[in-house]
Amino acid sequence: xxxxxxxxxxxxxxxxxxxxxxxxxxxxxxxxxxxxxxxxxxxxxxxxxxxxxxxxxxxxxxxxxxxxxxxxxxxxxxxxxxxxxxxxxxxxxxxxxxxxxxxxxxxxxxxxxxxxxxxxxxxxxxxxxxxxxxxxxxxxxxxxxxxxxxxxxxxxxxxxxxxxxxxxxxxxxxxxxxxxxxxxxxxxxxxxxxxxxxxxxxxxxxxxxxxxxxxxxxxxxxxxxxxxxxxxxxxxxxxxxxxxxxxxxxxxxxxxxxxxxxxxxxxxxxxxxxxxxxxxxxxxxxxxxxxxxxxxxxxxxxxxx
Numbered sequence: 001x002x003x004x005x006x007x008x009x010x011x012x013x014x015x016x017x018x019x020x021x022x023x024x025x026x027x028x029x030x031x032x033x034x035x036x037x038x039x040x041x042x043x044x045x046x047x048x049x050x051x052x053x054x055x056x057x058x059x060x061x062x063x064x065x066x067x068x069x070x071x072x073x074x075x076x077x078x079x080x081x082x083x084x085x086x087x088x089x090x091x092x093x094x095x096x097x098x099x100x101x102x103x104x105x106x107x108x109x110x111x112x113x114x115x116x117x118x119x120x121x122x123x124x125x126x127x128x129x130x131x132x133x134x135x136x137x138x139x140x141x142x143x144x145x146x147x148x149x150x151x152x153x154x155x156x157x158x159x160x161x162x163x164x165x166x167x168x169x170x171x172x173x174x175x176x177x178x179x180x181x182x183x184x185x186x187x188x189x190x191x192x193x194x195x196x197x198x199x200x201x202x203x204x205x206x207x208x209x210x211x212x213x214x215x216x217x218x219x220x221x222x223x224x225x226x227x228x229x230x231x232x233x234x235x236x237x238x239x240x241x242x243x244x245x246x247x248x249x250x251x252x253x254x255x256x257x258x259x260x261x262x263x264x265x266x267x268x269x270x271x272x273x274x275x276x277x278x279x280x281x282x283x284x285x286x287x288x289x290x291x292x293x294x295x296x297x298x299x300x301x302x303x304x305x
Contacts, residue, residue: 012045012046012049013049013052013053015039015046015049016046016049016050016052016053016054017053019036019039019050019053020050020053020054023036036050095127095129095145098129098144098145099129101129101131101144102129102130102131102144103130103131103132104122104124104129104130104132105124105128105129105130105145106124106125106126106127106128106129106146107126107127108126108127108252108253108254108255109126109253109277110126111123111124111125111126111231111232111234112124116132116134116139116141116153117132117134118134118139118153118155118158118160119153120139120150120151120152120153120160121150121151122141122148122149122150122151123148123149123232124146124147124148125146125147125148125149125231125232125252126146126231126252126253126276127145127146127252127253128143128145128146128147128148128252129143129144129145129146130142130143130144130146130148131144134158135158136158137158138158138159138160138161139155139158139159139160139161140160140161140162140163141160141161141162141163142162142163142164143162143163143164143165143178143180145180146179146180146252147177147178147179147180147231147252148177148178149175149176149177149190149229149232150162150171150174150175150176150177150178151175152171152172152173152174152175152176152192153173154172154173155172155173156172159171159172160172160173162178164178164180164185165180165182165183165184165185166183166185166198166199166213166215167185167187167196167197167198167199167213167218168196168197169185169187169194169195169196169197170194170195170197171192171193171194171195172192173192174189174190174191174192174193174194175189175190175191175192176188176189176190176192176194176205177189177190177225177228177229181248183214183215184212184213184214185198185212185213185214186210186211186212187205187210187211187212187213188209188210188223188225188228188229189205189206189207189208189209189210189225190207190208190225190226190229191207192206192207193205193206196211196213196218196220197213197218198213198214198217198218199213199214199215200213200214200215200216200217200218201213201217201218202218203218203219203220205220207225208222208223208224208225209221209222209223210222210223210225210228227239230273231276234275234276234277235273235274235275235276236249236250236253236273236274236276237272237273237274238270238271238272238273239271240269240270240271241269241270241271242266242267242268242269242270243260243265243266243267243268243269243270243286243290243304244260244266246270246272246286247259247260247286247304250274250276250282250286253276253277253279253282254279254300254302255299255300256297256299256300256301256302257301257302258283258286258301258302258303258304259301259302259303259304260292260304260305261303261304261305262305265290265292265304265305268290270286270289270290272285272289283302286304287304290304292304292305293305
């Protein structure tokens, strides 16, 4: 019998880190302490989440505090720590193991094109890892992390498949992009046709079409494939994209992530083009375009709030 504890859900871990953020700013607030204890008493999973978050919170060291009432910046710093914890709480074994399992990987800031044994070509975006295997019945690339653009050599007898998270892309010969983001897979076709199979459905995509598959749905839409894959030429282009998606993509080109705090800011959409090799320019443009406050934590982690 396996006595190891069940993993705590991401939602509970987020709630627990928020409690820790508030306690860091007001550790002597009796009302807050009672509220935390009441929350922990609602379910044993709340206790487990609070303990797990507490262990990781200790890795951050002291968080700056101010006299009450706390300033918006102080609140932002407390929530910044909660966002940093999310990095440690993401399921998986981390980049090191993904790189060890891969056949090819790129570090932050590098874009690289490799030739596969079957004659196909793959361009890996920054901070990407993938594995490749081929046999008489087919060819398979598994994206372990990141984004890659494929130019597939036609071979009707050996279909080419890309496994990305819980989705699969099947082709005969085409040019397309696959972006893996947690449990969501996004596929953009430059030429040819592909089939996208997700846990919730299937979509057939042609040139200048994009499909997104996650646990809830598999949908498609028309896009400009050149803009969607502009990262190959050093730009990240967004049209009416959620700020959280912009932050996720731009984080791929930095040693540390960009995090968006607050429901109002997270709901913002962005239309912009960024140079992926200009870190300061990216952050400055985000700040001006969203009118957000920016805090940079040790290690280069950036918080927008």
